[in-house]
Amino acid sequence: MNHSELFLDPKQMKIYKTKKILFSVVLYSFLVAIALFIIVPFYYMLVTSLKTVGEINSDQFIFFPRSWMWENYSELFTNKNGTITSGISLLSMYKNTILVAILTTSGTIVTVVLSAFAFARLNFKGRELIFSVLLMTMMIPGEIYVITNYQTIGSLGWRNSYQALVLPFVTSVFYTFFLRQTFKQIPNELYLAAKVDGTTDFGYLLRVMIPIAKATIITIIILSMIGTWNAYVWPSLVTNDKGMYLVSNGLLEMFKGKVEQSGPDSILNVQMAGSTMITVPLLIVFIVLRKYIMSGVSRSGIKG
Amino acid sequence: MLEYKKDGWKAAISLAPGLILLAIFTFWPILNAFRMAFMNDYSMSSGKWDGVGIRNFIYIFKDPTFWTALKNTSIMVFISVPITIILGLLISVGLNSIKKLQSTFQTVFFLPYVTNTIALGLVFGAMFHQYDGFINQIFDQNTSWIGAGASYTNAMIVLMIYTVWNGLAFKIIVFLSGLQSIDKQYYQAAQIDATPRRRVFTKITVPLLSPMILYITITSLIGAFKAYSSVISIFGTGKYGPGADPKLLITVVGYVYEKLWASGVPLGEAAAGSLILFAIILAITIVQLQVGKKRVHY
Amino acid sequence: MKKFLILLVVLVGAIALTGCKKNEFDAEFEIISVADLKAEQEINISFRVPSGIISTALATLLEEFKVEWPNINVELIAESGGYNDVRKLTILDLNNGIGPTMVIGYPDHFAEYFSGNHLINLQNFITSDLEGVGEDDDFVLEDFLESYLDENRIADEGDDLYGLPFNKSTEVMIYNKTFFEHMNYTVPTTWAEVKTLSEKILVDVAAGKADDVITFGEGEKTPSQYLTDGMFIPIAYDSTSNAIITAARQWGGAYTERATIEKGYAVFNNDQVKTALTFFQGMANDGLFAVAENFGESYASNAFKLIKCVMTIGSSAGVGYNVPEGNKFQIGVAPIPYNTAEAKYVIQQGTNVAILGQSTNVQRSAAWQLVRFLLSSENTAKFAMATGGYLPVRKSSYETATYQEYLTTPPVDKINHSMSANVGLQYRNTYNFFVDDAFVGSTAIRDAVGSMFSAIIVNKKDIAEAIQDTLNELGPKYQK
Numbered sequence A: 001m002n003h004s005e006l007f008l009d010p011k012q013m014k015i016y017k018t019k020k021i022l023f024s025v026v027l028y029s030f031l032v033a034i035a036l037f038i039i040v041p042f043y044y045m046l047v048t049s050l051k052t053v054g055e056i057n058s059d060q061f062i063f064f065p066r067s068w069m070w071e072n073y074s075e076l077f078t079n080k081n082g083t084i085t086s087g088i089s090l091l092s093m094y095k096n097t098i099l100v101a102i103l104t105t106s107g108t109i110v111t112v113v114l115s116a117f118a119f120a121r122l123n124f125k126g127r128e129l130i131f132s133v134l135l136m137t138m139m140i141p142g143e144i145y146v147i148t149n150y151q152t153i154g155s156l157g158w159r160n161s162y163q164a165l166v167l168p169f170v171t172s173v174f175y176t177f178f179l180r181q182t183f184k185q186i187p188n189e190l191y192l193a194a195k196v197d198g199t200t201d202f203g204y205l206l207r208v209m210i211p212i213a214k215a216t217i218i219t220i221i222i223l224s225m226i227g228t229w230n231a232y233v234w235p236s237l238v239t240n241d242k243g244m245y246l247v248s249n250g251l252l253e254m255f256k257g258k259v260e261q262s263g264p265d266s267i268l269n270v271q272m273a274g275s276t277m278i279t280v281p282l283l284i285v286f287i288v289l290r291k292y293i294m295s296g297v298s299r300s301g302i303k304g
Numbered sequence B: 001m002l003e004y005k006k007d008g009w010k011a012a013i014s015l016a017p018g019l020i021l022l023a024i025f026t027f028w029p030i031l032n033a034f035r036m037a038f039m040n041d042y043s044m045s046s047g048k049w050d051g052v053g054i055r056n057f058i059y060i061f062k063d064p065t066f067w068t069a070l071k072n073t074s075i076m077v078f079i080s081v082p083i084t085i086i087l088g089l090l091i092s093v094g095l096n097s098i099k100k101l102q103s104t105f106q107t108v109f110f111l112p113y114v115t116n117t118i119a120l121g122l123v124f125g126a127m128f129h130q131y132d133g134f135i136n137q138i139f140d141q142n143t144s145w146i147g148a149g150a151s152y153t154n155a156m157i158v159l160m161i162y163t164v165w166n167g168l169a170f171k172i173i174v175f176l177s178g179l180q181s182i183d184k185q186y187y188q189a190a191q192i193d194a195t196p197r198r199r200v201f202t203k204i205t206v207p208l209l210s211p212m213i214l215y216i217t218i219t220s221l222i223g224a225f226k227a228y229s230s231v232i233s234i235f236g237t238g239k240y241g242p243g244a245d246p247k248l249l250i251t252v253v254g255y256v257y258e259k260l261w262a263s264g265v266p267l268g269e270a271a272a273g274s275l276i277l278f279a280i281i282l283a284i285t286i287v288q289l290q291v292g293k294k295r296v297h298y
Numbered sequence C: 001m002k003k004f005l006i007l008l009v010v011l012v013g014a015i016a017l018t019g020c021k022k023n024e025f026d027a028e029f030e031i032i033s034v035a036d037l038k039a040e041q042e043i044n045i046s047f048r049v050p051s052g053i054i055s056t057a058l059a060t061l062l063e064e065f066k067v068e069w070p071n072i073n074v075e076l077i078a079e080s081g082g083y084n085d086v087r088k089l090t091i092l093d094l095n096n097g098i099g100p101t102m103v104i105g106y107p108d109h110f111a112e113y114f115s116g117n118h119l120i121n122l123q124n125f126i127t128s129d130l131e132g133v134g135e136d137d138d139f140v141l142e143d144f145l146e147s148y149l150d151e152n153r154i155a156d157e158g159d160d161l162y163g164l165p166f167n168k169s170t171e172v173m174i175y176n177k178t179f180f181e182h183m184n185y186t187v188p189t190t191w192a193e194v195k196t197l198s199e200k201i202l203v204d205v206a207a208g209k210a211d212d213v214i215t216f217g218e219g220e221k222t223p224s225q226y227l228t229d230g231m232f233i234p235i236a237y238d239s240t241s242n243a244i245i246t247a248a249r250q251w252g253g254a255y256t257e258r259a260t261i262e263k264g265y266a267v268f269n270n271d272q273v274k275t276a277l278t279f280f281q282g283m284a285n286d287g288l289f290a291v292a293e294n295f296g297e298s299y300a301s302n303a304f305k306l307i308k309c310v311m312t313i314g315s316s317a318g319v320g321y322n323v324p325e326g327n328k329f330q331i332g333v334a335p336i337p338y339n340t341a342e343a344k345y346v347i348q349q350g351t352n353v354a355i356l357g358q359s360t361n362v363q364r365s366a367a368w369q370l371v372r373f374l375l376s377s378e379n380t381a382k383f384a385m386a387t388g389g390y391l392p393v394r395k396s397s398y399e400t401a402t403y404q405e406y407l408t409t410p411p412v413d414k415i416n417h418s419m420s421a422n423v424g425l426q427y428r429n430t431y432n433f434f435v436d437d438a439f440v441g442s443t444a445i446r447d448a449v450g451s452m453f454s455a456i457i458v459n460k461k462d463i464a465e466a467i468q469d470t471l472n473e474l475g476p477k478y479q480k
Helices: A010-049 A053-057 A071-078 A090-121 A127-139 A142-156 A162-169 A173-184 A188-197 A201-212 A214-230 A233-238 A247-254 A268-288 A290-303 B008-037 B055-062 B064-097 B102-114 B117-127 B134-138 B152-180 B184-192 B197-225 B229-235 B252-261 B267-295 C002-019 C034-039 C053-068 C082-095 C107-115 C146-150 C177-183 C191-206 C223-228 C240-250 C271-285 C300-305 C316-322 C361-374 C377-387 C395-399 C401-408 C412-430 C442-458 C463-474
Strands: C043-050 C072-079 C102-105 C164-176 C235-237 C256-260 C263-266 C289-291 C311-315 C331-334 C345-355 C432-434
Touching: A010 A268, A010 B064, A010 B102, A010 B117, A010 B152, A053 A268, A071 A090, A071 A268, A090 A127, A090 A162, A090 A173, A090 A201, A090 A214, A090 A247, A090 A268, A090 B008, A127 A173, A127 B008, A127 B267, A142 A162, A142 A233, A142 B008, A142 B252, A142 B267, A142 C082, A162 A233, A162 B008, A173 A214, A188 A201, A201 A214, A214 A247, A214 A268, A214 A290, A233 A247, A247 A268, A247 B117, A247 B229, A268 A290, A268 B102, A268 B117, A290 B102, A290 B152, B008 B267, B055 B267, B064 B102, B064 B152, B064 B197, B064 B252, B064 C463, B102 B152, B117 B134, B117 B152, B117 B229, B152 B197, B152 B229, B184 B197, B197 B267, B252 B267, C034 C361, C043 C053, C043 C082, C043 C361, C053 C072, C053 C361, C053 C377, C072 C082, C072 C361, C082 C102, C082 C107, C102 C107, C102 C361, C107 C345, C107 C442, C146 C164, C146 C345, C164 C177, C164 C316, C164 C377, C164 C412, C177 C331, C191 C223, C191 C271, C235 C240, C235 C300, C240 C271, C240 C345, C240 C442, C256 C442, C263 C442, C263 C463, C271 C289, C271 C442, C271 C463, C289 C300, C289 C442, C300 C311, C300 C316, C311 C316, C316 C331, C316 C412, C331 C412, C345 C361, C361 C377, C377 C395, C377 C401, C377 C412, C395 C401, C401 C412, C442 C463
Parallel strands: C043 C072, C043 C102, C235 C289, C235 C311, C345 C432
Antiparallel strands: C102 C345, C164 C311, C164 C331, C164 C345, C256 C263
């Protein structure tokens, strides 16, 4: 609806129009300011990773390095200057994280789909009771589990193993709850129709429910993989073998001993290159799958 | 229903994988935490404990480091969460009112959500580095934000900024989709009445968005209370403060984890600490839900 | 519901199984004779150490051991996280009924293992009559430095040894030899001399006299430039904990007091300690004395390499870290300063080796043979030379030809460590090694006083207040 139709007085319309423009300007400036606030750390990370040590030490901030020191990046892989003191290789960090992410996510999908199916579609005694118990565990902070799981992993001799990194996270009450909501929205008529056709319950799950709930399942896959990428506490507790680091704990451990140097011995540029190499893969995935990710996250937020 | 008990076996098979894993890695740990918390002085190195009681809890309550952790965590929670929520709300309302560039801005604001907490924590630590950092170089200063001799306020400010930076993304996206699902009719009615923008915001937008605001508030408070990786990544060395004071900004979660490698490995105290954390979170949630009952419109 | 209950039983069973482990280890301790040991088909033992120079040096020695004992396989578990990881993982393993056969660690680690009854009493082996096991010409208890042995008499009563010294180090003063020669300074021996010299250094540096001590490259600052930035401080002490613990000894004040292996107290709230702290804070206020943090560094060696300081006190094993890039200047090693001639104390550091109880009797005896091998006069000297900066644990090692050569005419790449070893020898004759009683929690106190010292030096905190705050933070557990 166009307000200008209501104002016949040109002077009043002018005031109205200026107010509108002023408001737009303020609004856009506000949004741009916030956008800058969000972007500045990324800019700093990239720019610093391409500087020489001298440029980092300079008293005035250098906005664009004179020449782009790609050597800082190759240093991460070749370790020519001995910046990586602990023998951890970036490639093994990537490999481990991707492997663990795939294993965890696949396992999660299997258990979550089956569990959500059971709670949404099957009838059995105690269904509501068990579900409520599970819901209650959602409230309990993970820090409580960590202590015992640390002991359990030790007693099974699973330190520095993939199963230790994967198994504790292969199921999630949150995702089960989330998927169950989606499953519940599938109209009952579909089920009855399928029954008439002679489909088994599990057949129904595979051929009807999963395809319909595709969007939610994809969201779960994405969230689970992001979760592994960001995992820090658990990996650092159960692994210390240099071949088993994931990206987060590896990044903190890589430059041990050199991190604190400043002045001409600073390795800030290589450290920032490291941060970039950890951040960029996920960003690329985000840009490609942007719509899925953002809509998935918002739906998971609303359903809660 | 006639089919009521029929699915027993199918359910067992479907639930088995999930439940077995949950039993080992969730149910048992919860029980064990309760068990260990009441084993007085239970330490992993000696494997012994001194009877059953609440001595672990008493020790924690008498420990000044615990209160420091509680203070630090509370400051972070009760300052950064409101700021992030209000800011997030304003931003999403703003985003909702523009058509051009809306999706660009949305994408930019969402970036922190898909970045690695540790990696970006290191970046923030670097940005506030005393000599080589961005902030000091731009404003031509020498303040120590998180390095040697940093004051508590300075370090807390850096941590706060990082927490807000990190937290905006999720709130914006949830609020935005909430806003977009508000029935246009309300706004149209307000336009007919020529209601000023501020009243539209407070009398229509906020109330209709209130279930979402409540949910966000609860999850943000809980999430902020569990702060840990952000702190250790900002200082870059896996500790909660500069060299001379590595426990300066220790959080409650950090306090619990530290027990895992303290002298004697006092698992009893660790378990007790984690239960205390749980109790705090439970209390916050209950309070929030009570407040919500009165304020939230469904 | 029945189905669910069955499921529940399966779950609980699974959990119970993970918890129970068949304990195959012998509670009854029995020594196996050398002959029987050699007759065994194959013996597997494991030895947990931190990775780095220690594991590398050990690997070489283990190859020689294999020649003598072909049927003993020693698995060297090298942990990348240093002694902290060695301790963490060993505690976790012991708690779960497994564990390496041998481990090295600090006295307070051993206190923790001891409190869980995990340490084998080595006295059994030492006093045994069996040939090749008990004390004999190869293995003479008297040949070990008494203070090293004392550290391992852990039990509350009696003199039994639960560990033996393994890699011992101490603290030394590293100074910029090129700088000293250029400016014509003599190396100070007492703290009073340090103070006077440092005051002189500040004056000379301010006058620019030190700016040509070496050729400074582009972007490198000269000492006078650092001085203007407030970044040049003549002497630094790397380990804040050692600084205050050594100072307490040298000024005659108490630090900790052990009641039992599981309980000890912090007793550093006394006048002597306060006097010592006042002295150091005074020097810090005058810009003469620093700790790493004053330079914005984590290690004083970083500052030393950039000539932000010209004297630094650090571990004898770490002298190598003070050598600047490209050998821009030479370093020298001297004994640490002392306060009064009656209290020439220097800290004794490093680890000991122990045999753990999660093992069979065969494994224990095999481990003992490895211990005898590693601690032979020759091998402990070899180990010290290979790792550089650690001192041989037996007095007779110093007489061996190879070690004598190492002390007097070292190869080029070992010059600095040889200097450090010489200072170590000097200490044996002129200083007193000291070590504080270990008990469960002694590390917590050590870390706390380290932070306290930092606060006093860096943040200029009031000394009485700092002491009180630290005691409060340590909590009632450590108060008398």
